[in-house]
Amino acid sequence: MKYIMLIADGMADHSLPQLGGKTPLQAAHTPNMDRLAKEGFSGLLQTLKPDLPVGSDVAILSLLGYSPEKCYTGRGPLEAASQGILLKSHEVAFRVNLVTVEEGKMKDYSAGHISSREARILIDALNEKIGSNNIRFYPGVSYRNLLILRHLNGGKGRLPHTTPPHDIIGEPINKHQPRGRGANLLKKLMKHSQEILSSHPLNKKRVKKGLPPANMIWIWGGGFKPKLETLEKKYGVKGGVISAVDVINGLGRLLNMKIIKVRGATGDIHTNWKGKAKALIKALRNLDFGLLHVEAPDEASHMGDPNLKIKAIELFDREIVGRIADKFPEARIFVGCDHVTSTLLRTHTHDPVPFLLWGVKKKNSLSTFSEVSARFSGVFLKNGEELMKIFLRG
Numbered sequence: 576m577k578y579i580m581l582i583a584d585g586m587a588d589h590s591l592p593q594l595g596g597k598t599p600l601q602a603a604h605t606p607n608m609d610r611l612a613k614e615g616f617s618g619l620l621q622t623l624k625p626d627l628p629v630g631s632d633v634a635i636l637s638l639l640g641y642s643p644e645k646c647y648t649g650r651g652p653l654e655a656a657s658q659g660i661l662l663k664s665h666e667v668a669f670r671v672n673l674v675t676v677e678e679g680k681m682k683d684y685s686a687g688h689i690s691s692r693e694a695r696i697l698i699d700a701l702n703e704k705i706g707s708n709n710i711r712f713y714p715g716v717s718y719r720n721l722l723i724l725r726h727l728n729g730g731k732g733r734l735p736h737t738t739p740p741h742d743i744i745g746e747p748i749n750k751h752q753p754r755g756r757g758a759n760l761l762k763k764l765m766k767h768s769q770e771i772l773s774s775h776p777l778n779k780k781r782v783k784k785g786l787p788p789a790n791m792i793w794i795w796g797g798g799f800k801p802k803l804e805t806l807e808k809k810y811g812v813k814g815g816v817i818s819a820v821d822v823i824n825g826l827g828r829l830l831n832m833k834i835i836k837v838r839g840a841t842g843d844i845h846t847n848w849k850g851k852a853k854a855l856i857k858a859l860r861n862l863d864f865g866l867l868h869v870e871a872p873d874e875a876s877h878m879g880d881p882n883l884k885i886k887a888i889e890l891f892d893r894e895i896v897g898r899i900a901d902k903f904p905e906a907r908i909f910v911g912c913d914h915v916t917s918t919l920l921r922t923h924t925h926d927p928v929p930f931l932l933w934g935v936k937k938k939n940s941l942s943t944f945s946e947v948s949a950r951f952s953g954v955f956l957k958n959g960e961e962l963m964k965i966f967l968r969g
């Protein structure tokens with residue numbers, strides 16, 4: 576048996592006035608998802624938890640039937656895993672953004688999407704000046720870098736509370752410093768980074784060119800190594816992941832799933848849709864379980880563009896869902912999303928999401944696939960464990 580999860584990031588939404596009160600999923604032409612709903616089982620599913628970040632990392636962990644309350648430790652360890660850095664038990668991984676701060680305020684969470692080449696030079700400078708046996712910075716992609724601390728808070732217990740820099744644009748950074756046990760070290764590193772980076776020749780050059788300087792690091796999203804059973808141990812299946820997003824690849828790596836790279840997978844509407852579907856078809860020759868994730872609907876929602884979102888959903892329906900369902904008529908297929916991304920609010924929300932399962936014994940044969948039909952189905956799964964039970968065995 577093949578098990579396939581097709582996830583369109585942030586596909587679910589609220590009804591939009593620009594679409595005459597419809598959601599983008601309702602407004603989109605999605606013959607394949609509608610057919611699968613008619614032949615399968617669908618309803619609403621709660622993926623997110625009230626006290627955890629409202630993001631894909633938590634939601635996809637949940638979709639895979641893991642309890643985020645027990646397993647999720649932070650974004651840092653997932654990004655580290657995606658880079659091939661596996662934490663030891665006394666190590667903590669934090670996400671480090673290269674940011675632009677002006678007059679004490681957070682101006683840009685990405686330092687003008689600084690290039691990876693420039694970021695590496697600045698990260699090297701930080702290691703040289705403030706790195707040690709217990710403090711190590713790792714360059715990543717563009718403004719997205721990592722910090723691994725050893726023995727912070729004795730290597731266990733609660734970590735300092737931190738704030739993502741994209742949430743505090745325009746606000747004074749002093750108001751959003753790390754808090755709690757171990758926060759002093761993070762504050763000290765951030766302060767030192769300002770001195771080191773502001774005077775760095777590379778930043779002086781950027782200012783001269785009119786580019787925002789990467790004049791500070793912002794540390795957030797820290798976590799210890801999560802304790803995760805591998806997918807094979809938990810379910811007895813060999814799995815693979817196809818995604819352009821690093822936290823999702825990191826999660827896959829921690830679950831010992833195969834990470835399948837696809838040329839031209841960009842994380843937006845211009846992604847290589849067909850290439851992703853083809854890569855999944857190929858990977859499933861040797862695997863039992865394939866997760867394919869596309870980011871485009873989420874991106875369109877953050878841009879506040881309902882028409883682009885509709886286009887992304889239609890491409891997902893045609894290039895991914897249709898192609899995969901035609902190729903694997905005997906498989907069990909999940910189609911859905913990780914979380915709601917509201918095009919009106921341009922951010923993620925905690926609402927339950929519509930899902931559909933095809934090829935399972937359970938059926939309720941809804942006529943379409945949408946937030947509204949899922950709500951009227953009366954089916955409500957309170958977590959991914961319930962979903963996985965039906966997906967794998969029901």
Ligand SMILES: [Zn+2]
Nearest residue numbers: 585873916923
């Ligand atoms: Zn998003």
